[in-house]
Amino acid sequence: MATEDGEAAKQTTEPTAEAAAETAVAAETTEADTGGRREGGEYSPTASATASLDGFKVNCLMNARYHATREAFLDGVHRWFMFGVVALGAGAVATFTQGIAGLNWLDSAMAALAAVLGALDLTFDLSNRARAHALMKRRYFELLADVADERRDLRDAEACLHRYAADEEPAYHAIICISWNAAQEMVYGDEAYQFSIPWHHRIFQNFWRFGGVKYNVVKPAPEGSIGSGKQNITTTP
Numbered sequence: 001m002a003t004e005d006g007e008a009a010k011q012t013t014e015p016t017a018e019a020a021a022e023t024a025v026a027a028e029t030t031e032a033d034t035g036g037r038r039e040g041g042e043y044s045p046t047a048s049a050t051a052s053l054d055g056f057k058v059n060c061l062m063n064a065r066y067h068a069t070r071e072a073f074l075d076g077v078h079r080w081f082m083f084g085v086v087a088l089g090a091g092a093v094a095t096f097t098q099g100i101a102g103l104n105w106l107d108s109a110m111a112a113l114a115a116v117l118g119a120l121d122l123t124f125d126l127s128n129r130a131r132a133h134a135l136m137k138r139r140y141f142e143l144l145a146d147v148a149d150e151r152r153d154l155r156d157a158e159a160c161l162h163r164y165a166a167d168e169e170p171a172y173h174a175i176i177c178i179s180w181n182a183a184q185e186m187v188y189g190d191e192a193y194q195f196s197i198p199w200h201h202r203i204f205q206n207f208w209r210f211g212g213v214k215y216n217v218v219k220p221a222p223e224g225s226i227g228s229g230k231q232n233i234t235t236t237p
Helices: 002-015 018-033 045-098 104-124 126-148 154-165 173-191 199-203
Strands: 219-220 229-232
Touching: 002 199, 045 104, 045 126, 045 154, 045 173, 104 126, 154 219
Parallel strands: none
Antiparallel strands: 219 229
């Protein structure tokens, strides 16, 4: 009887091989789904949560910086267009009223250019588009602040990111990748990965969308280390 009781107790306290295998598979699945890291060969839920939070921070900071870049560009162009309209319009009026002989072409040219600048500003709706980017930038920073203040959990905040995406305009791909580089550096520092973006794409980042372009991802090695510099890897956006 004692032997039978001992065997029963052993069976209830020791997991079977099948149960151990299922536990291992579940742990590996959890790690793959959450992006968790192993520390010293063991799975770390804290590292997993930190990785998820860091990824969320990168997404928020990337989007906020993207909208800040677009806002600054559009608002700057709008202001220069308005300056041109006012200055050229005033010059045209002054030239016309003074009646300077032989300069009738000058007031006509200034008036025409003022009209062109005003038409471009109205056509591309620069002021309203800049304001829309300012509002989107604010939404991403407020969402990041809510998560930092623990007023939203991470899962709800990530769902909110998808809802915000419905209000986004077609993206300028070079600006997105430049913004991602900056966000990676802010979150990961020297460990950040970076997109390698050609110089001419940086120059025309606000004028051309570069929608079909895929940039290589690089990771700078520490200065003075073996293989220092940038090494291309296969990951692309």
